[in-house]
Amino acid sequence: MIPRTGQRTHRARAALLAAGAAFSLLIASAPGAAGELSFGVNAGATYDVNRLGEDINRYNVVMEAYSDENPGSMTQSMGTPVAPAFGLSARYQFNQLLFRVGLYFATPVGSIEGYITPADGQENRLKISTFQISMPATVALVLPIKEKTYVYLGLGLTYHQIYVKMSQSNPQQTAALFEANGLSSHRTDQYGGQFGGYHILIGAEFPLLERLTLTVDWIHQEARSQALENKGTDANGAATTSPKRTFSATGDFAFIGVNYYLQI
Amino acid sequence: MNTVRTYIILLVVLIAFAAAPRPLAAAITTNGIGIYTGIAPNMGGSMHSFVQQQHFNTRNGIHDINRVQDGIDTAKIERPMGVTVGIDWKVIIEEHFFFRAAANYSKSVVGGSGTTAWTDNGGISYYALDCRYSVATFDVPLLAGFTIKFWDDVRFYVGGGAAFASGMYDNEFSSEDHPDPFTRKGQFRGTGFPLVAYAHGEYYFTTRYAISATVLYYGGSTPLLRDGIHADTEGLNGKGAYDYARIDFTGYRFAFGITFYFGSDQ
Numbered sequence: 001m002i003p004r005t006g007q008r009t010h011r012a013r014a015a016l017l018a019a020g021a022a023f024s025l026l027i028a029s030a031p032g033a034a035g036e037l038s039f040g041v042n043a044g045a046t047y048d049v050n051r052l053g054e055d056i057n058r059y060n061v062v063m064e065a066y067s068d069e070n071p072g073s074m075t076q077s078m079g080t081p082v083a084p085a086f087g088l089s090a091r092y093q094f095n096q097l098l099f100r101v102g103l104y105f106a107t108p109v110g111s112i113e114g115y116i117t118p119a120d121g122q123e124n125r126l127k128i129s130t131f132q133i134s135m136p137a138t139v140a141l142v143l144p145i146k147e148k149t150y151v152y153l154g155l156g157l158t159y160h161q162i163y164v165k166m167s168q169s170n171p172q173q174t175a176a177l178f179e180a181n182g183l184s185s186h187r188t189d190q191y192g193g194q195f196g197g198y199h200i201l202i203g204a205e206f207p208l209l210e211r212l213t214l215t216v217d218w219i220h221q222e223a224r225s226q227a228l229e230n231k232g233t234d235a236n237g238a239a240t241t242s243p244k245r246t247f248s249a250t251g252d253f254a255f256i257g258v259n260y261y262l263q264i
Numbered sequence: 265m266n267t268v269r270t271y272i273i274l275l276v277v278l279i280a281f282a283a284a285p286r287p288l289a290a291a292i293t294t295n296g297i298g299i300y301t302g303i304a305p306n307m308g309g310s311m312h313s314f315v316q317q318q319h320f321n322t323r324n325g326i327h328d329i330n331r332v333q334d335g336i337d338t339a340k341i342e343r344p345m346g347v348t349v350g351i352d353w354k355v356i357i358e359e360h361f362f363f364r365a366a367a368n369y370s371k372s373v374v375g376g377s378g379t380t381a382w383t384d385n386g387g388i389s390y391y392a393l394d395c396r397y398s399v400a401t402f403d404v405p406l407l408a409g410f411t412i413k414f415w416d417d418v419r420f421y422v423g424g425g426a427a428f429a430s431g432m433y434d435n436e437f438s439s440e441d442h443p444d445p446f447t448r449k450g451q452f453r454g455t456g457f458p459l460v461a462y463a464h465g466e467y468y469f470t471t472r473y474a475i476s477a478t479v480l481y482y483g484g485s486t487p488l489l490r491d492g493i494h495a496d497t498e499g500l501n502g503k504g505a506y507d508y509a510r511i512d513f514t515g516y517r518f519a520f521g522i523t524f525y526f527g528s529d530q
Contacts, residue, residue: 045424047459047483047514054310054324060488061314061508068490068506077488082459145414182323202463204410204422206360216410216422218461220481252481254424254461 035094040215042087042104042257049083049106050130050162051248056080056112059126062181063116072119078126081108085253098140098152100201104253107131116174124170132249133161136219138201148207148261158197160223160249165190171235186240189232197223197249211261216254223249293527294356298476300521304346304370308399308433309485309512315448315504320382320437326397333381333390341380341395344372348517354421356411356527362421364407364462370517371400382439396436401513403429403482405460419474421464430455431486431511439499446499450491450507458484458513466523478519485512 060077067075087104112128140154167188168174175185203217227244234240312325322329332338352366382393409423431454438447461481466474491507 045459053485053512053514054312057310057312057488057510058317058323060510061312061317064488064490064508065314065318065506079487080485082483143414145412149412151412151414151420181317202422204412204420206410206412214410218422218424218463218481252461252483254459 035092036261038091038093038213038259038261040089040091040257040259042089042215042217042255044085044087044104044217044253044255046083046085046106046251046253048080049108049132049251050164051250052112052128052130052164053080055166056128058181059178059183060114062177062183063114066116066118066177070119073121074115074117074123076114076116078112078114078128081110081112083108083132085255087255087257089257089259091259093142093150096142096144098138098142098150098154100136100138100140100154100156102136102138103133104255105131105133106253118173121173122170124168124173126166126168128164128166130162130164132163134221134249135159136199136201136221138199140201140203148205148213150205152201152203152205154201156199156201158199158221158223158249159194160197160221160225161192161194162225162247162249163192164247175235184243185235186230187233187235187237189230191228191230191245191247193225193228193247195223195225195249197221205259208258213259213261215257215259217257219253219255221249221251221253225249293359294354294525295527296354296356296474296523296525298352298354298521298523299350300352300476300478300519301347301349302478302517302519302521304348304515304517306343306515307346307370307372307401308344308397309514311397311399311433311435311509311512313435313450313507313509315437315450315507316435319384319448319500319504320393326376329380329395330378331381336381336390336392337379338381338392339378341378341397342375344376344397344399345374346370346372346399348519350519354523360410360412362409362411362423364405364409364421364423364425366405366407368403368405368517369400370403372398384442391439391442394436394438394440396434398434399511400432401429401511403427403458403513405462405480407460407462409462417468419466419468421462421466424459424461426457427460427482427484427513428455429458429482429484429513431513433509433511435507435509442499444499444501446496448496448500448504448507449493450509451493452486452489452491452507452509452511454486454489454511456484456486456511456513458482472525474523474525476519476521476523478517478521480517480519482513482515482517484514485510
């Protein structure tokens with residue numbers, strides 16, 4: 001049975017809460033045990049956050065072909081940007097097991113913008129804004145090399161929150177062109193939602209100071225949202241709730257960060 | 265062009281640093297030259313283009329080109345898998361840090377061709393559409409990261425960077441049983457600067473030679489490109505003469521190889 005809208009969000013949230021509770025219990029129930037607790041901050045990057053590259057490509061090919069076939073028209077394609085990511089993490093290591101809970105935020109550098117100006121027409125400027133907030137909970141196997149020098153490989157669940165908004169400044173100018181090619185002619189299309197997924201983590205850790213280490217992480221995540229309702233406006237500015245659509249949070253993130261070990 | 269210039273400058277700086285006179289290079293412990301080969305699954309991404317979108321009922325290129333219809337002899341068009349070969353140069357600094365430059369060539373060798381069912385009159389009649397996708401890339405990545413040696417004969421690397429990549433994407437769509445038979449070809453050439461993530465493991469079977477396994481992830485594409493080679497106007501009411509597409513470098517590569525180390529220590 002395919003989970004209904006909302007059920008997947010609830011399950012993802014419940015799974016993450018369970019992971020967080022287990023993480024807390026593990027630390028609280030092991031006073032004086034050989035575990036190590038640490039907190040970290042990290043920064044990294046990903047390409048094509050929320051997998052909008054294909055949507056952008058569909059608009060670009062239509063605008064470029066129109067511009068070639070219609071002398072006097074002008075167009076500028078939208079780019080698919082790199083997105084920096086910033087995050088926090090809490091880690092508890094017990095023997096060869098590492099429990100990690102993270103939180104990171106990713107959004108493209110600058111805005112994703114393009115435009116099309118029909119011959120003797122007005123410019124229709126397209127703009128896309130998007131971000132992703134992800135909370136992975138990971139269980140990893142640790143290969144210790146020496147004190148605070150590790151390689152680790154793990155997997156876990158992730159809770160994602162995404163936001164995507166596409167706006168057109170003058171949608172009436174290109175409504176016929178876009179609609180004929182299966183593209184939106186709305187003034188705004190706005191989507192947001194929460195859903196779950198899974199991830200694989202591989203990383204390494206090196207000591208900098210007695211309690212400070214350097215970490216390098218590569219996370220591959222897989223997730224797709226349920227059908228999200230549009231909270232946009234049509235070409236005339238009237239509210240619209242269609243079309244519903246899904247978004248993918250599948251992608252790869254590379255992080256570098258520092259980790260501070262607490263004494264417990 | 266500014267990005268290309270910056271990339272070349274970075275490459276020159278890396279080479280100069282590694283080849284520097286002894287006092288300057290005192291921090292460098294080891295150099296390694298490696299060769300490797302492997303596979304690149306799902307090369308080229310969706311390979312979506314304007315002609316596919318406007319004339320062949322697709323919104324996502326090869327990902328949704330496959331259709332079946334009674335009476336049409338179809339053959340599934342699989343996503344192409346490629347072979348990759350390359351050579352790399354690694355510089356290990358102070359035992360834990362590395363820089364890596366490489367040159368790689370990848371080409372799709374399996375998949376990317378077949379026959380789908382297609383209609384141009386809203387489903388009143390269907391025709392066989394023969395499709396062919398092929399992609400090849402040449403890239404020069406510059407990477408940096410961290411390396412750990414353990415058990416005296418195993419070394420692990422993890423890092424990232426960016427690559428200068430040049431891509432070649434060709435597509436061809438033809439329908440012989442259509443009342444107005446046609447062939448539409450597209451040829452795209454372009455460059456981009458994808459991000460690269462890198463994980464690599466080595467086992468030293470001698471003090472100088474190591475066998476290796478590598479996982480790479482590329483993320484990036486070229487800007488939108490126009491096919492300026494073909495002007496196919498026969499059939500299809502003369503439409504689709506030129507095609508537009510980007511070359512997507514995004515995807516994984518898995519490789520195995522051998523590395524020779526030289527220098528003070530590995």
